[in-house]
Amino acid sequence: MIYDLHTHSTHSDGMLIPAEVARTAQVQGYLGIALTDHVDSSNIYQVLQANLKFKEWFNKSSDDFKVIVGVEITHVNPKDIAPLTKIARDNGADIVVVHGETISEPVASGTNRAAIEAYVDILAHPGLISYEDACCAAENNVYLEITTRKSHSYTNAHVANMAGKAGANLVIDNDAHSPSDFVGSEKAFKIMLGAGISDNEIKNIINNNKIIFEKAVGGKNG
Template structure:
């Protein structure tokens, strides 16, 4: 399993990075991105710390730990600038907290995020057809999530991505050790989102492709 969207104590996750990564190893992961919730107030605090601990863990453990950020509830107008800043600070995976149907994320977030050079649009809820087409053009991965609440809209995201040719990734958005999942469960989530069995492997390969692109 590769998981490119998880949270540590640096936002609202329950574990410090080392324990989260340790638990991921024992759940069978080969790579994990830690993508804590960030905005202008805290990215300079979070990202360098995730970079530092990732370097240490990568020196000693076989699993790849990747520093990232999830820009969350920020004004859509700021996403491009915050994405650039996050990359300068060392974030290798930039996720944006998409317009989920279970939170009041600012309208226009999905569109702005796709246009801002991000890597993954998380739980994008009632994303429009035009935005899915744009995600394909801009090579932004759309997320299918195992997370309660956000996962209510997996079916729409999967259906439109398959129709329009946008790329999908499967993430857990883990906040606690019990949110990490095994491959077998991840496959069930994808199947129940409407992804045909013969395309499941492709979704897992997309995560592999993305971490390769950012140097892992």
């Protein structure tokens, strides 16, 4: 059983409204999700407001499956990551994710380091992250993401290797945009094995997701 800390709804580029995202994940065996729609300076307030209102309504009537709300700061100038992170936190975000330097999209060089130095919670699909940046992530307690999502997953083995050398913590997420993106616990386990991650470390990663999720639920009254 697993928590997913990186999902998208129609409030950015996902295919499903928030209620559909939550229900799809629950049916697939997840225990809870974070809605982390893409944001930049143009939409951060609107996206947070909409998803936080959904969270308030949903969690009141759901006992065994909860939603938390964050943002995925995406394709912005690296200099804008820190101020946008502050805006997100000041406006109720439970977690802050940054769209890392995946090899499949033209993300600005320096995004990984800027996110880490902004003390975000999760650096998503950080691509060919450097050892130096992985060390900085370890020092700043920024979690690096192992992803199940298509081309973003090409560098999972590299991310896991750098995290292991640097002592950085990992999480496992779907980066779900559609129903088929929720892979479930069994396939997520196999994807991590395929990245060269040991059984014991896989257990730690799954527990990291749980720790982040439960801290957010407890800290913001679910």
